Amino acid sequence: MGSSYAKLGPKTADEGGGVYDVEDLAAGMVRLENGATVFVEASWESHVEQQRTTCQLMGTKAGAELNPLRIYTEIDGNSVDIRPEHPNVSGHEMEIVHFIECIRENKMPIATGEHGLHVQLILDAIYESARTGKGVEIE
Known part of the structure; x- marks a missing residue:
């Protein structure tokens, strides 16, 4: 199940700030085949x-x-x-170092394009669940 909200960004834009075309918060619960559950929350703007x-x-x-x-x-x-x-260490910096190593040494990256596709399918399902209010199964 997923939810997403856009309340703070539009308020900032209405008050003369920039235009935001992204939600403030997105959250999802993902149930895996093995029975494990993953809770995901992402927010760029929140009162914390x-x-x-x-x-x-x-x-x-x-x-x-x-x-x-x-x-x-x-x-x-x-x-x-x-x-x-x-x-x-900076995780972002380590990602860049690893990316450069993969290019220079013709190595397979830790996170492949297939991994990225799986992540995108999960994100799309969370957005679809937020839109419909129903769980979404990924094949």
């Missing part, structure tokens, strides 16, 4: 303390989140919060 990028994973044996990296699990029956040390 700080715009941020985050990812949370929740499973039956552990959970994790990014920014900062934390892993939640049980060890010997005790809940633990693991905070691994890792370098603070």
Whole structure:
């Protein structure tokens, strides 16, 4: 199921700001073949303390989140919060470096065009669900 909203951008445009042809927020729930569920939220304009990028994973044996990296699990029956040390790198910069490496070394990219197609099919289904108010199945 998906939803999208365009309330803040049009308000800004009405107040003499720029013209925005994109929604403020889009959200979707994607159910995978294996039974896992993915919740996706994306917003470029919202009333929050700080715009941020985050990812949370929740499973039956552990959970994790990014920014900062934390892993939640049980060890010997005790809940633990693991905070691994890792370098603070720009994901965008690393994508560019990887892209250049693929060109120079004729390597297959980590994310292929087929991966991009699958992502686009999911996004299109979320928009269709938001439009119709119904779930959309992807073949």
